[in-house]
Every structure is written in structure tokens, then in C-alpha cells.
Amino acid sequence: MNKKAVILLSGGLDSTTCLAIVKNQGFDISALTVNYGQRHVFELESAKKVAQIFDVNKHSVVDIDLAQFGGSA
Structure with a gap:
């Protein structure tokens, strides 16, 4: 069974790091x-x-x- 993950990807450092970690762990990733x-x-x-x-x-x-919802900050 393939491991799957969904990453919330903003393109910033934090979400990119999370994506890299999950990718290195062998997950099939959707962003x-x-x-x-x-x-x-x-x-x-x-x-x-x-x-x-x-x-x-x-x-x-x-x-x-x-x-x-009131707008963006």
C-alpha cells in the first residue's frame, strides 16, 4: 500500500520543508x-x-x- 499525504503548500519555507520531509519519507504527495x-x-x-x-x-x-469572511490582513 502506498502512503499518501496532502500538503497545504503556500510556497514559503515552512510548507516547502514539510513537503520535502514527507517526500523523503516516501509518501505519494498531493498539494x-x-x-x-x-x-x-x-x-x-x-x-x-x-x-x-x-x-x-x-x-x-x-x-x-x-x-x-471579512477580508485579508
């Missing part, structure tokens, strides 16, 4: 990135690049409108 209208689009691009570098099984980007 989930949340597009909440970040001020810096490079965060989404970084997440896409990290997913490619680590050859994740599937990388999904989910769009969320934070205005419904």
Missing part, C-alpha cells in the same frame, strides 16, 4: 494551495514551482473570496 487574493502573486508562483520541483502527484489551487 493544495489557497488563492485568497494575496497581495503578492509570487506566492502562488512559488507554490507551483515547488510542486514541480518535488514532482507532486497533483497540485490543486483553490480560489477563496475572503471578503465573505
Whole structure:
């Protein structure tokens, strides 16, 4: 049985480190990135690049409108 994991991937150092650890442990990885209208689009691009570098099984980007919850900080 293959071990599977879902990583919440922002493209930053913390989530990239988590992804690397899980990958090194032999997990089949799917990554989930949340597009909440970040001020810096490079965060989404970084997440896409990290997913490619680590050859994740599937990388999904989910769009969320934070205005419904009061907006982003």
C-alpha cells in the first residue's frame, strides 16, 4: 500500500520543508494551495514551482473570496 499525504503548500519555507520531509519519507504527495487574493502573486508562483520541483502527484489551487469572511490582513 502506498502512503499518501496532502500538503497545504503556500510556497514559503515552512510548507516547502514539510513537503520535502514527507517526500523523503516516501509518501505519494498531493498539494493544495489557497488563492485568497494575496497581495503578492509570487506566492502562488512559488507554490507551483515547488510542486514541480518535488514532482507532486497533483497540485490543486483553490480560489477563496475572503471578503465573505471579512477580508485579508
